Amino acid sequence: MDRLLRNPIVGTAFTVTIGLCLIALLAPILSPKDPLKMDFKAQLTPPNWSYPLGADSFGRDVLSRLIHGARISLGISLSSVLLSVAIGVPLGCVAGFVGGLADEVLMNAADGLLSLPPLVIAVALVGTMGPSVRNVVFALTVVYAPRFARLSRATVLALRGQDFVQAIWALGARGPRILARHIVPNTVAPLLVLATVTFGQALIAESGLSFLGLGAQPPTPTWGSMLSESQGFIQQAPWLPIFPGLAIMVAVLAFNILGDAVRDAIDPKLRGR
Amino acid sequence: MAAYFLGRAGRGIIALFVVSIVAFLLLHATPGDPIITMLGPDATPQMARDMRHRLGLDLPLSSQYLAWIRQVLRGDLGISIRTGQPVLSLVIGRVPTTASLAVFATIISLLLGVGLGIVAAANRGRLWDQTATVVAVLGISLPNFFVGILLMILFSVLLRWLPISGPPVDFLRAPAESLRTLLLPTLALGASYAALVARMTRSSLVDVLSAEYIRTAYAKGMRPSRVLIRHALRNAFIPVLTTVAINFAYLLGGTIIIEQIFALPGVGRLLLQGVEQRDYPIIQGIVLLMSAAFVCVNILADFLFGVIDPRIRLGKAGE
Numbered sequence: 001m002d003r004l005l006r007n008p009i010v011g012t013a014f015t016v017t018i019g020l021c022l023i024a025l026l027a028p029i030l031s032p033k034d035p036l037k038m039d040f041k042a043q044l045t046p047p048n049w050s051y052p053l054g055a056d057s058f059g060r061d062v063l064s065r066l067i068h069g070a071r072i073s074l075g076i077s078l079s080s081v082l083l084s085v086a087i088g089v090p091l092g093c094v095a096g097f098v099g100g101l102a103d104e105v106l107m108n109a110a111d112g113l114l115s116l117p118p119l120v121i122a123v124a125l126v127g128t129m130g131p132s133v134r135n136v137v138f139a140l141t142v143v144y145a146p147r148f149a150r151l152s153r154a155t156v157l158a159l160r161g162q163d164f165v166q167a168i169w170a171l172g173a174r175g176p177r178i179l180a181r182h183i184v185p186n187t188v189a190p191l192l193v194l195a196t197v198t199f200g201q202a203l204i205a206e207s208g209l210s211f212l213g214l215g216a217q218p219p220t221p222t223w224g225s226m227l228s229e230s231q232g233f234i235q236q237a238p239w240l241p242i243f244p245g246l247a248i249m250v251a252v253l254a255f256n257i258l259g260d261a262v263r264d265a266i267d268p269k270l271r272g273r
Numbered sequence: 274m275a276a277y278f279l280g281r282a283g284r285g286i287i288a289l290f291v292v293s294i295v296a297f298l299l300l301h302a303t304p305g306d307p308i309i310t311m312l313g314p315d316a317t318p319q320m321a322r323d324m325r326h327r328l329g330l331d332l333p334l335s336s337q338y339l340a341w342i343r344q345v346l347r348g349d350l351g352i353s354i355r356t357g358q359p360v361l362s363l364v365i366g367r368v369p370t371t372a373s374l375a376v377f378a379t380i381i382s383l384l385l386g387v388g389l390g391i392v393a394a395a396n397r398g399r400l401w402d403q404t405a406t407v408v409a410v411l412g413i414s415l416p417n418f419f420v421g422i423l424l425m426i427l428f429s430v431l432l433r434w435l436p437i438s439g440p441p442v443d444f445l446r447a448p449a450e451s452l453r454t455l456l457l458p459t460l461a462l463g464a465s466y467a468a469l470v471a472r473m474t475r476s477s478l479v480d481v482l483s484a485e486y487i488r489t490a491y492a493k494g495m496r497p498s499r500v501l502i503r504h505a506l507r508n509a510f511i512p513v514l515t516t517v518a519i520n521f522a523y524l525l526g527g528t529i530i531i532e533q534i535f536a537l538p539g540v541g542r543l544l545l546q547g548v549e550q551r552d553y554p555i556i557q558g559i560v561l562l563m564s565a566a567f568v569c570v571n572i573l574a575d576f577l578f579g580v581i582d583p584r585i586r587l588g589k590a591g592e
Contacts, residue, residue, distance in 0.1 A: 111284070112291020115571065116564045119526025120544075121295065124560045127548030128299050204416045208530050211418050212545060224418075231422055231534065238426045245419035253414035 013257035020251055024070040031064035036219050046239060053243050056226070057233050062240070065221035066247055072222045074251070076133060076215070077202040080140035081195055087141065088148025089184075089191065095149070096156030097179050107153065110146035118143040122205060126214045133216050136209055143205070144198050151194050155187040189266045196259035200252040207248050223248050277579050285572040292564040293345070297338050299560060300553050345561065351554035353547075360558035364540055371528050371539035373451065377459040378524060379517065382467035387506075387513065389467070390474025395501055397479060405471065412468025417527045421461035421534045428457060458535045462527045466520060473516040477509040484508075511578055518574035522567050 023030060032052075039059035047054045053062040095106040125139035126132075159165055160183070168178055209215045210224030218225065223244040230240035312320055325331050332340070344351070350360040393405035428435045435457060481487065482505050490500045529541030536542075540559060547555030 108287050109291060112288050113295070115288035115568050116292060116295065117522035117525040117567045119523070119529060120560060120563045123526075123529055123544060123548065124296075124299055124556050127544075127556055128553065200414070207416055208418060208526075211530060212533060214548070227418060227422065231425075234422065234426050234430050238430050241419070241422045241426070245416075245422065248416055248419060249411075249414050252416070253410065256410060256414055 007261070009257060010261040013254040013261070016250060016254040017258060020070060020074060020254070023067055024074045027068045027071050031061075031067040033061040033064040035060060035064040035068040035221050037061075046237070054237070054239060056229060056240060057237075062226075062243055065226055066223070066243055069221040069223045069226060069244065069247070072133065072216050072220060073203060073206055073210075073224070073248070076136055076140070076206045077199055080137045080144060080202050080206075081199050083137065083141040084144035084148050084198070085191065085195060088145035088150075089152045089187070091145075092149035092152030093156050093179060093184060093187070096153035097160065097175065097183065103153070106149065110149045113142065113146040114150065116143075119205060119208060122209060123212065123214060126209060131214045131217060136206060136215055139209075140202050140205055144202065147194060147198065148191065151190060152187050155190055156183055159183050159186055193259055193263045193266065196255055196262055200255035200259065203248065203252050203255070278576060281572055281575045281579070285568055288568045289565060292561060292568065293342055294338070296557050296561040296564070297341055300557050350558035350561065353552055353555050355550050355552045360554050363543060363555065364558060364562055367538060367540045367543050370537050371532070371541060373455060374458055374462060374528050374531065374537065374539060375521075375524050377455055378463035378466060378527075379521075381459055381463035382470050383517065385463070385467040386470025387474050389471035390478060390513075391501065391506070393471070393475040394478035394482065394505075395497075397482075402475075405475070409468040409471040409475075412465050413472070415465060417461050417465055418530045418534055420464045421458065421531055424457045424461055425534070454535075454537070458531045458537060461534070462524065462531045466517075466524060466527075469516055469520055470513060473513050474509065477512040478505055481505045481509045511582055514574065514578070518571050521570045525563050525567060 037060060039055065041059065043055065043057060043059045045051050045055045045059075051061055051063070053066065056062055056065070091106055092110075095103040122136075122139040122143055125142060126135045129135045129138070156179075165178065165182060168182055206215060207222070207224035207227070210222040211228045213225070213228070215224055216222050226244035227241050227248075230237070230244070233240055312324060316324075322331075348361060350364075352358070353360055353363055356363070389405045389409065393402045393409075396402045435453065478501075482501075487500060487505055490504050491497070528539060529544060531537070532539040532541040533545060540563065544556060544559045546552070547559065
C-alpha cells in the first residue's frame with residue numbers, strides 16, 4: 001500500500017478520491033451558497049468572484065450545486081456497489097462451495113443477467129418503476145451483483161481445491177466454518193479490484209441515468225442532470241457543461257487508476273499491461 | 274467442433290431465456306402497480322380491472338409468461354398503449370438510425386483504437402506508449418454524453434461547421450446527408466469504445482510480440498513494421514474482436530443517451546419516449562429486442578472465433 005501511494009499518479013488518484021468523499025460528506029459546510037436558491041439576475045453568468053463557476057439558467061450557483069451533486073452521484077454509486085457485493089458475494093461463495101444444482105441455477109441466472117446490456121436494463125427498470133434514487137440503486141444492483149457472484153464463485157472454486165483447504169477438511173472442520181474462516185477472507189483482494197472498477201462504471205451509469213432524467217428528480221442537483229440541463233444553453237453559455245462533465249471525468253478517472261493500481265499490487269504479473 | 278458450436282448456441286439460448294424473463298417481469302412484477310401508473314390517478318377500479326384483463330394480467334404468472342412467450346415467438350410484441358400501433362413495426366422503423374450509429378461507431382473505434390494500440394505497443398515504454406495509454410484511460414473515463422456535448426460546443430457553437438441536429442438519418446437512402454448528421458454522434462459514441470479497443474490491442478500485441486516466432490521473424494531480417502502488421506497483429510486480433518463484441522452492450526446503451534443528445538430518431542429515443550409516456554409494451558419490446566441483439570452478436574462472435582482459431586474451438590485457448 002505504502003509503495004503504491006508513492007507512485008505520483010496513484011497518489012494523486014488516492015488524494016482525489018479522499019477529497020471527493022470529504023466534499024460529499026461535508027457538502028453543507030463547504031458549499032458557499034444554497035444549491036437550490038435561484039437568482040434570476042444571475043442567470044447564466046459566466047464564472048466570476050461571487051459565482052466562482054458561474055450560475056445556471058435559473059441563476060443557481062454552479063459550484064454549490066456541484067458540491068451537493070457529489071453527495072448524490074457518489075452516494076448512489078457507492079450504495080449500488082456495496083449492495084451488489086452484499087448480494088453477489090454470498091450467493092457466489094455458496095454456489096462455488098456447495099456446487100451441484102444450486103451452482104447450476106445461480107450461475108446460469110448470473111450469466112443470463114450478465115449477457116444483458118447494462119444501461120438498457122437500467123433505463124427500462126428505472127423507467128418502469130419510476131425515477132428515484134432508490135430505484136436507480138436497485139437497477140444498478142441488478143446489473144452489477146452478478147459480476148460479484150461470478151468472481152467470488154470462481155475464486156472459491158480455485159481455493160477449494162488448494163492444499164490448505166484440503167488439510168483443514170482433513171482436520172475435521174465443518175463446511176460453513178471453512179467457508180467463513182478460510183475461504184471468504186481470501187476472496188477479498190480480487191473483489192476489491194472489481195469493486196473499484198465497478199464504482200467508476202456505476203458513476204458513469206448513474207450520471208447517464210440522471211442525464212436522461214431518470215435519477216434524483218429536480219431540483220436536487222446531480223452531475224448528470226446538471227450536464228443535461230446545461231445542454232439547452234450551449235449557445236449562450238458554452239462553459240456551463242464543462243464543470244459537471246469534468247467532475248464526472250475526474251471521479252471516474254481516479255477510480256479507474258486506483259483499480260488498476262490495486263490490481264497491479266495484487267497480481268505483479270500484470271504490471272505495466 | 275460440433276460440441277463447441279452447440280455449447281455456445283446452448284449458452285446463447287439460456288441467455289435469451291433469462292432476457293425474456295427479465296423483460297416479462299419488467300411489466301408484471303415490478304414494485305408498485307404499473308397499471309395504476311399507466312392509467313393515472315383518476316382511474317376507477319373497474320378501469321384498472323379492464324386494463325388488467327386486456328393485458329392478461331389477471332392470470333397466474335406462469336401461464337401469463339407462457340402465453341406471452343408464445344406471442345413473442347410469433348413475432349408479436351404487443352400493441353403500444355399510446356399510439357395503438359404494433360410495437361415491432363414501431364421499433365423496426367427506428368432501427369436504421371440506431372444501426373447506422375452503432376455500425377459507424379464500431380468502425381471509427383476500431384480504426385482509432387487499433388491505430389492507437391499499435392503505436393503504443395510498437396513503442397512500448399516510450400513517450401508514445403505513455404501518451405497513448407493516457408489518452409486511452411482518459412477516453413474510458415469520459416462519459417459519452419460529455420464527449421457529445423463537448424463536440425457539439427466545438428463544432429456547432431464555436432466553429433459552426435456542423436448543425437446541432439440534422440434531418441432524420443437513413444444511411445441507405447441518403448448517405449451524404451446522414452453522414453453529416455451522424456458524424457458527431459458517432460464520434461461521441463465511439464470515443465470510449467475506441468479507448469477500450471486501444472487498451473486491448475496494446476496488451477494483446479505486447480503479449481504476442483514476446484512470442485518466439487516473432488523473434489524468428491526479426492532474426493530473418495524482416496522489417497519491424499512488417500513483423501508487426503503481418504505476424505503480430507493477426508494473432509493479436511482475436512482478443513480485440515472479443516472486446517468489441519462484449520462491449521457491444523455498452524454501445525447499445527450508449528445509443529440511448531447519444532440519440533437523446535443529438536435528437537436522433539432511433540430505438541433508444543423510442544425507449545425513452547416509452548418511459549416518459551409510461552408505454553410499457555414499448556419498454557418491454559425494446560428491452561427484449563436490444564438484449565436479444567446483444568446476445569446474438571456475442572454468439573456470432575464466438576462462432577466466428579471458433580472458425581478463425583482452432584485453438585478456441587478445441588478448448589485449448591490460453592495454453
